[in-house]
Amino acid sequence: MTTSVPAGRKAAWINFGAWDKTAAIGVLAAVVVSLIMLAPLLVLAGVNVGDGYRVLFGASAGSSFAFTSLLLSTTPLLITALGVTLAYRAGTFNVGGDGQIIIGAATAVLLFPVVDGLPVVLGVLVMVVAGTIVGFLWGAVAGLLKKWRSVSEIISTIMLNMLALLVVQYLVSGPLKGKGLQYAASGQAPTNMWLGNVGIGAVMIPVGFVIAVILVVLISAYTYYSGWGWRQRLVGISGELAARQRLKVTSMQAYSLALSGGMAGLAGVLELLGNQHRVGYTFSPGWGFDGLAIALLAQGRFPAVFPLALYFGALHNGSQSLQSELGLSGNFVLLLVxxxxxxxxxxxxxxxxxxxxxxAPASQTKEA
Amino acid sequence: MEAILQIAVLAIVPLIFLSMAGLLPWVSGVLVVALEGFMLLGAFVGAVVSSLSGYQSVGFLAAIGAGLVIGAVMAYVMVYLRADQVVAGIAFNIAAVGATSFFFALIESHHGKLTPVRGGTVSVPFLSDLPVVGVVFSQHWLAILAPILVVALAFVLFRTGVGLRLRAVGDFSAGAHAAGVNVGGYRFWATAASGALAALGGAFLAIVSVGDFTENMTAGRGYIALTIVILGRWKPWGAAAGALLFAVAEGLSVVWQGFAGLPSQLFLSIPYLLTLLAVTASARASHGPVEEGRPMTVWA
Incomplete structure (x- = not known):
């Protein structure tokens, strides 16, 4: 199958998706709306507005420690958002990110006894691969239901979220409960397998974030420079057109949903090994939804996913400081998202x- | 048995309000994924207002009012601004979780623990004295209103001109437009009414079924209601039957908890598994209104 550069668009040496008007609307809407909305929320909460903004964004800037914590908060968001964007490009909505994240992380917890004796790199690899596969399968359930029975993935992924949460609740309050814990959470990951930071000068960059950035490049390249990616995009642009090209539209969509679930599962394992080290009920503070919000704001454009993930990562990071320093419920971030x-x-x-x-002619209104 | 019936009644009433709220705009072509958010909002407003005012009915009225206003805003966004209905709906649900948790924590920090006013139970004479099933006829007055709502909606949709035009708008908007029907108006008001109905369902959940507001307490009921509408083939009676199925499942999942030492999560997962099963069994055989989820293409 040959592809040609659409007329009127410059052929770039490397093209990771257009940074166009729609992508700009998404990023601008995210920043402007959330910043404006924050002020009345702070006033209502009885917090000095200036203090609120300073605490919120001060948590992510100013020191190398703050910068590292920003990247740590961004990592699961970025990977989940990438996965959801991938599914979105194929015309599907993966609302099940949270379930896939937590089930992926729980898989790694299940493997703690297995990997304990293994060499560090191998052990981490085993957990990462297993978590990704289980996330993939969790997403594949929604994908296959869509393919076989045309079940809306919005409904099935929400239900799978609930089921994943119940499975994990059972595991961490029973068989996998950490020894001597007062609350329901799993045991701790083997300390030698925690993911640390890569130091570049004085700046410490979490390993998970490095992996996330590599994934951004890989997934963008996959979407724009591989046959699979091209067909996936075609399915998303027009299912009818793709069907005329004899593409198996529903299979492609099922595959995209599974892939998206795999990414979320991976995000869960990296968060487990890189940050929280155990799994509890509240392992994911809604990254699945945030990832979806990012994909929707970016309208499937990868260049917009990265800044959006950083911005929402900063909001999440800062919300913890707002919670501890000013006593605000951290959930308002969901409103800002x-x-x-x-x-x-x-x-x-x-x-x-x-x-x-x-x-205007119809062709100008929808840009790939 | 009586315990199952009691829980089932408390579960079915919100589901009936909610599935009717999903059905009404869906028939006109608007897919209200935002149902979950409307419901959560109603639960929040109902719990807060009834606690602060001391009157249960004021809480219900406030929830209806808030649902109508927010429903109208979302209707404007989805119908007239032609936002993607799925995108706007999911995003609204996310925002609703954030807003309600934030404001509830804020209000509780000022007023202390909020406790919605309980009571309002009405007994149907004679029927409530029956053995076993009597419990069904001794319920909150809104529970008695729910079946009336189903009958009313079925009548309006299939026996009146308004219902005919509403369905025409959902199946063939260009034709309806040509016949002089205000397509946008019908879709707008159906969606706004949906907000009010779903909020009332949420208020019932918070005030009567649970007696408290908790973060994200709707726990996917909005999406379950969408499944119920599909299961009921976009008909009020069918949806009511679907709601009954889910309510019984919820009753069983609560009553069976701890049975034979099995983990409670196994039983709590019954409604969600049932949703997956139901939507899998019914999805392909049925199709909804022709123009469901599509942006309006007529300009008037």
């Missing part, structure tokens, strides 16, 4: 169907 997507969806909808867009 969700509302911009509603605004962006409204803006994009209006831009695509505005009177001006209606006069």
């Amino acid at each position: 969700g509302l911009p997507v509603v605004v962006a969806a409204a803006l994009i909808g209006y831009a695509n169907f505005s009177p001006r867009a209606r006069r």
Whole structure:
């Protein structure tokens, strides 16, 4: 299958997806809406607005420690968001990120006794691969239900979230409960297998983040420079067109959902080994939803995924400081994540169907 | 048995309000994935207002009002601004979890622990004296309103001009438009009403079924309601039957807990497994309104 550069678009040496008007709307909506919304929330909470902003973003800037914690908060978000974006490019919504994250991490916990005696690199690899595979399978359930029975993946992934959470609740309150813990959580990962930091000068970069960045490049390259990626995109742009090209549309979508689940599972294992070291009920503070929000804001454009993940990572990171220093419930981050997507969806909808867009030829309104 | 029925009734009422809330705009072509968020919002407003005012009915009214307003905002976004209904809906649900948890913690930090007003139980004469099933007829007055809502919606949708036009808007909006039907208006008001109904269901869950508000307490019921609508083939009676199935499952999952020393999570997972099963069994055989989820293409 040969591909040609669409007319009117410059052939770039390397093209990881267009940084276009839609991507800009997404990123701008995220930053502007959440920053504006934060002020009244802080006022209502009785916190000095200036202090609030300073604590929120001060947690991620100013010192090398703060920078490392920012990257640590960004890592699971970035990987999950990449996976969800991948599924989104094939025209599917993976709402099941949280379930896939926690089930992936729980798989690694199950393997603690197995990997304990192994060499460090091998042990980590075993956990990472196993967590990814289980996440992949968890996503594949939704994918196969969609393929075989045209079950909406929105409903099935939400239900799979609940089931994953219940499985993990059972495991960490019973068979896998850490010894001597007062609360329900798993045992600790073997300390020699914790993922540390890579030092570049004085800046410490978490290993998980390095892997995440490599994944950004790999996944972008996969999407834009491989046959699989190209077909996946085609399915997302127009299922009808893809079907005319004799592509197995539903199989492609099932595969994308599974792949997306695998990424989330990987994110779970990396978070386990790199940050939390045990799994509890609240292992994921909603990264699956955040990842979806990022994919939706970016509209499947990889260049926008990275800054969005960093921004939401900063919000998450700062929310912990707001919680401990100013006593605010950390959940308001979900409000700051969700509302911009509603605004962006409204803006994009209006831009695509505005009177001006209606006069333009249809080909200009939807950009791959 | 009576315990199962009691739990089932407490579970079915929110599900009925919610599935009717999903059905109404869906028939007109608007896919309200935002149901979950509407419900959570109603639970929050209902719990807070009824606790602070001291009147249960004020809590319900406030929930309906808040649901109507937010429903109208989302309706404007989805119908007139033509936002992607799935995207806007999921994002709204995320935001609703954040907003309700944040504000509930904030209000509790000012007023101390909030406890919604309980009570409001009404007994149907004679029927409530029956053995075993009598418990079904001695319930909160909203529980008695729920079946009336199903009948009313079935009547409006299939026996009145408004219902005919609403369904026409969902199946063939261009035709409806040509016949002089205000497509946007029908979709807008159906969605706004959906917000109010779902919020009422949420308020019932918080005030009557649980008696408290907790973070993300709807726990996927909005999505379960969407499944119920599919299962019920987009008909009020079918949806009510689906809701009954889920309510019984929830009753069993609570009553059977601890049975034979099996982990409670096994039973708690019953409604979710049932949802997966139900949606798998019914998804392919049925199809909804022709224009479900599509942005409006008529301009008036």
